[in-house]
Amino acid sequence: MSARPKIFGHLMTEVIRKGTCVSCGSCAAVCPVKSIELDAGTPKLVGLCVACGMCHANCPSVGFDEAEMENLVYGRVREEGEAHLGVHMAIYAVKSKDEAVLASCQDGGAVSSLLINFLSEGGDGVVVTGLEEDAVWVATPVVASSKEEVLASAGTKYTSSPTLVGVGSAVSDYARGNIAVVGTPCQMRGLSRIVTGEKADAKIRDAVDLKIGLLCMETFNHESFMEYLDGAGVDASKVSKFEIKSGRFIAHTGSDEPYSVKLSKVKDNVRPCCHSCSDFTSEFADLSVGNVGTPDGWSTVIVRNERGDAALKATEKAGLIDVKPLEKDDKDLEIVTKLAKKKRKDAEKHLASE
Numbered sequence: 257m258s259a260r261p262k263i264f265g266h267l268m269t270e271v272i273r274k275g276t277c278v279s280c281g282s283c284a285a286v287c288p289v290k291s292i293e294l295d296a297g298t299p300k301l302v303g304l305c306v307a308c309g310m311c312h313a314n315c316p317s318v319g320f321d322e323a324e325m326e327n328l329v330y331g332r333v334r335e336e337g338e339a340h341l342g343v344h345m346a347i348y349a350v351k352s353k354d355e356a357v358l359a360s361c362q363d364g365g366a367v368s369s370l371l372i373n374f375l376s377e378g379g380d381g382v383v384v385t386g387l388e389e390d391a392v393w394v395a396t397p398v399v400a401s402s403k404e405e406v407l408a409s410a411g412t413k414y415t416s417s418p419t420l421v422g423v424g425s426a427v428s429d430y431a432r433g434n435i436a437v438v439g440t441p442c443q444m445r446g447l448s449r450i451v452t453g454e455k456a457d458a459k460i461r462d463a464v465d466l467k468i469g470l471l472c473m474e475t476f477n478h479e480s481f482m483e484y485l486d487g488a489g490v491d492a493s494k495v496s497k498f499e500i501k502s503g504r505f506i507a508h509t510g511s512d513e514p515y516s517v518k519l520s521k522v523k524d525n526v527r528p529c530c531h532s533c534s535d536f537t538s539e540f541a542d543l544s545v546g547n548v549g550t551p552d553g554w555s556t557v558i559v560r561n562e563r564g565d566a567a568l569k570a571t572e573k574a575g576l577i578d579v580k581p582l583e584k585d586d587k588d589l590e591i592v593t594k595l596a597k598k599k600r601k602d603a604e605k606h607l608a609s610e
């Protein structure tokens with residue numbers, strides 16, 4: 257007799273109450289009876305549970321076996337030289353050639369350019385992270401289908417958004433059958449489970465064509481982040497862009513001098529789940545994009561598989577981006593490896609101290 261599947265109650269005890277829920281929304285996206293909703297980032301059972309086990313099987317925070325997932329996603333495990341950055345083919349410095357993209361994006365606009373090209377090649381939706389209209393800097397999933405919509409959601413939100421709820425919605429509510437998804441490493445892990453795992457969701461698997469992961473060291477708890485800004489005299493409603501650069505946290509507030517403080521000063525706002533997260537470079541995606549490793553105004557793009565390579569080359573061929581290959585031993589890339597090592601070590605230390 258096969259063992260009974262683990263269900264939402266197990267997620268409650270093994271993940272949510274332990275503080276390791278990353279609020280990715282994977283559980284809600286795959287629940288066949290739509291009985292899970294996220295309330296301020298916390299999954300809640302809001303209806304009947306038919307004990308199918310989909311939510312537990314697709315949660316990135318339970319028993320995630322990296323080698324098993326590497327085999328499923330890439331058909332091989334990482335080699336010795338890939339210990340810190342995960343499976344990859346090549347690394348590039350990328351910059352958009354489009355003034356409209358450069359005016360809206362966070363760094364070099366690689367992500368938005370890839371998405372714009374994906375839509376122009378027949379993709380019928382991209383799941384990105386925008387801001388709620390009647391709230392201050394509350395990140396929310398958005399299903400975009402035009403260049404304008406992609407650019408309206410460009411730029412980094414340093415709080416979390418349940419991206420995979422957006423993926424579920426793109427497929428079920430908007431009937432999109434060919435989508436790209438942008439997300440943090442934890443979200444890419446959830447998505448990889450949904451599309452390749454033991455209990456994959458067939459509809460989502462068939463719809464997801466491109467996975468773009470972001471580099472991510474941490475995200476902030478929205479409430480305490482807003483309180484922090486308030487205490488520091490920063491009117492968050494006037495902030496046009498947040499960024500983390502050279503160890504400093506910066507809030508741009510229009511014409512005034514930007515608010516800038518040592519990153520360590522805002523670390524108290526980091527979500528508890530991020531302390532046990534070991535993935536800096538979105539190790540389970542077609543492409544991973546960040547800012548460290550390349551000069552200001554450029555994006556660092558790690559191409560992990562053929563799908564990622566094809567997406568980058570097509571975007572370059574369409575004339576949307578400048579692309580410069582980076583050697584694996586490029587001096588500037590050392591910081592990416594250093595941060596990836598640090599994140600893994602810090603997570604191990606944190607888990608050992610529990």
Ligand SMILES: Cc1cc2nc3c(=O)[nH]c(=O)nc-3n(C[C@H](O)[C@H](O)[C@H](O)COP(=O)(O)OP(=O)(O)OC[C@H]3O[C@@H](n4cnc5c(N)ncnc54)[C@H](O)[C@@H]3O)c2cc1C
Nearest residue numbers: 361362363364365366367368384385411413473546547548
């Ligand atoms: C929470 C967070 C932490 C990060 N930390 C680092 C870091 O430590 N080091 C580093 O090198 N890079 C980090 N990045 C990546 C960096 O900020 C840029 O997203 C990346 O360089 C791409 O720049 P771009 O100009 O190509 O992106 P753009 O063209 O501006 O596109 C950015 C895309 O990211 C999406 N997005 C924004 N916020 C979120 C979010 N919270 N969750 C999911 N998707 C989102 C947007 O909707 C958009 O589609 C982080 C990103 C996030 C979201």
Ligand code: SF4
Nearest residue numbers: 287305306308309311
């Ligand atoms: S029905 Fe399935 S996915 Fe939904 S809560 Fe129950 S076990 Fe989880």
Ligand code: SF4
Nearest residue numbers: 277278280281283315
């Ligand atoms: S699937 Fe994501 S949102 Fe759901 S419990 Fe796991 S980590 Fe939290």
Ligand code: SF4
Nearest residue numbers: 441442472474530533
């Ligand atoms: S640090 Fe890890 S858990 Fe936190 S948002 Fe980034 S990828 Fe997710």
